[in-house]
Amino acid sequence: MNKSELIEELSMRMALHPKKAESMVNTILNSMVKAMKDNRRVEIRGFGSFVMRDYKPYIGRNPKSGEKIQVKEKTLPFFKSGKDMRDRVNVGG
Amino acid sequence: MATLTKSGIIDEIVLNTGLSRKEASDGVETFIEIIKETLEKKEPVSISGFGKWKVREKTARRGRNPKTAEEIVISPRTVVTFSLSNVLRSKLSGKEEEQ
Numbered sequence: 001m002n003k004s005e006l007i008e009e010l011s012m013r014m015a016l017h018p019k020k021a022e023s024m025v026n027t028i029l030n031s032m033v034k035a036m037k038d039n040r041r042v043e044i045r046g047f048g049s050f051v052m053r054d055y056k057p058y059i060g061r062n063p064k065s066g067e068k069i070q071v072k073e074k075t076l077p078f079f080k081s082g083k084d085m086r087d088r089v090n091v092g093g
Numbered sequence: 094m095a096t097l098t099k100s101g102i103i104d105e106i107v108l109n110t111g112l113s114r115k116e117a118s119d120g121v122e123t124f125i126e127i128i129k130e131t132l133e134k135k136e137p138v139s140i141s142g143f144g145k146w147k148v149r150e151k152t153a154r155r156g157r158n159p160k161t162a163e164e165i166v167i168s169p170r171t172v173v174t175f176s177l178s179n180v181l182r183s184k185l186s187g188k189e190e191e192q
Binding site for chain 2: 001002003006009010013014016020021023024025027028029030031032033035036037040041042043044045046047048072074075076077079081084085086088089090091
């Protein structure tokens with residue numbers, strides 16, 4: 001499923017104008033991105049959470065040329081699925 | 094800083110779309126439900142500029158209880174993984190400012 005299919009499905013289920021559904025989906029995603037940029041954690045009950053993880057700088061290599069490159073430290077979101085999501089996906093597990 | 098939760102997302106929707114709080118709240122729940130149902134069917138959900146949720150089957154493996162050091166077998170399971178889109182990764186790791 002891609003973003004436009006998700007918007008279409010949301011619009012159908014909520015009987016909402018597609019433009020409104022699109023703006024809703026964009027707002028949900030943008031608010032999460034904004035929080036990530038501010039290094040804030042995102043936690044959505046029953047779905048999952050994004051925790052900001054720090055990665056140390058390291059010397060990497062360009063896999064094609066073998067050239068050494070300095071990779072800077074960075075902070076990226078790590079997704080951890082919530083309990084309801086885990087249970088529903090892992091049926092019989 | 095404070096964690097972003099559903100209620101913070103609902104506030105933003107009310108602000109941006111003019112929908113009522115109830116509609117915004119239903120919208121967030123429906124958004125989550127659609128993604129969960131799709132993943133339940135083992136179908137990935139791919140959002141351009143954000144990332145992709147995928148379902149992965151994991152085989153049984155040996156593990157250890159970190160407290161008791163007791164050896165245990167971790168049962169096979171189905172898990173959800175998320176990979177960040179390259180666009181968002183660049184934005185968050187500040188590559189854009191360098192270029």
